[in-house]
Amino acid sequence: MSKNIKLLLAEDEAALGQIIKESLETRDFEVILCDNGEKAFEKYKSESPDILVLDVMMPKKDGFTLAKEIRATDDTIPIIFLTAKSQTTDVVEGFSIGGNDYLKKPFSMEELIVRVHNLIDRTKTQKASEIMTLGHFTFDFPKQQLSFMDEASVQLTHREAHLLFHLIKNKNQVLDRSLILNKLWGTDDFFTARSMDVFISKLRKKLQKDKNIQIINVRGFGYKLTE
Template sequence: MADPIKILLAEDEAALGQIIKESLETRDFEVLLCEDGDKAFKTYKTESPEILVLDVMMPKKDGFTLAKDVRKIDDTIPIIFLTAKSQTQDVVEGFTIGGNDYLKKPFSMEELIVRIHNLINRTKLQKTADVLTIGDYTFDFPKQLLTYKSEETLQLTHREAHLLFHLIKNKNKVLDRSLILNKLWGTDDFFSARSMDVFISKLRKKLKQDDRIQILNVRGFGYKLTV
């Protein structure tokens, strides 16, 4: 029998944190519950969790700051934000600093569990995927490294890497916008769509040294990477 997935849960609302912890444990997860960002960071460094579920608004160290600190150490561990915020900029900021998903409160446990499994499966895919070539670039998906002509290497974020992976795998085909939003963001709502546009812009800039490569916006359908 496989070992349970170890989750670090950082939530300062004691009652909510306990409910989430107990609900996840009934589904055979191992949950490390922390009530503030400082304790969560210390626990992350000593307990080696497989995924982080972080409340955004916490004392001592908020979820965004905690994620930034974690990303200085580990570029690949999945991070889910729990937030009462619904402003587009807040959501985009969460993804930009290295978050992989977010859930707006209140949320269902079933939805959280599905997103946890999706992120764990994506991480497993990343660890077993091959090195890919696109134009004059080499893309090491497992290490999230994009190299131009063996000269300049860029470190991609987790979400940039997964988005580029799917674009390359569907090279010269339209990547369905709704499908990829649901696959990588867990939803195709307005906030996720705005976030995806930001990441597409970032990838265009990182691929600009080979002017044969284009990421086209196919209006009403999605994106297409061409070489």
């Protein structure tokens, strides 16, 4: 089931990193283990992994900083954060910079493996070759680019692009909040709901050139895109 999945693991606790690496390798993952953020960034560039599992607190370069640098050029690779932190601000920050999921330490290997497979499958499904129209906008989902009439295209982030994709697919219908949170974030808890609100606000700003387009908050249910 895990054949050909190349996973980059950045974990500075040597014993924990080795345990995770060996456990994943017994399930046929190919694991690249790094003990700091700088090494992980170099391996990311040279090894082209399928998914990243990043400890938040690392020497030389922490997990959030590493994820920001990677997201500057790569909006598609799935990222899971490993963290001992549980503060709301830390969780929201992780999602807002492009993280797809997070696990609080200690965690079970079975849970990590399930989350990895879910993200890999989700990423494959969402790489649909579609160019969509929305009012005077053209949305190139594979390239994650939004263009208004003849103006230069705007590059969307990974999460902005996938959220807009589902809003357009369900245009003029209510997009169930819980459903989309589980699909894109893997959970529908308070922290991810706050993160989704931030991304909705960002999309509204990007779409405001066409006055007919609205993203309506349907209280208690979700969002509806209209044009």
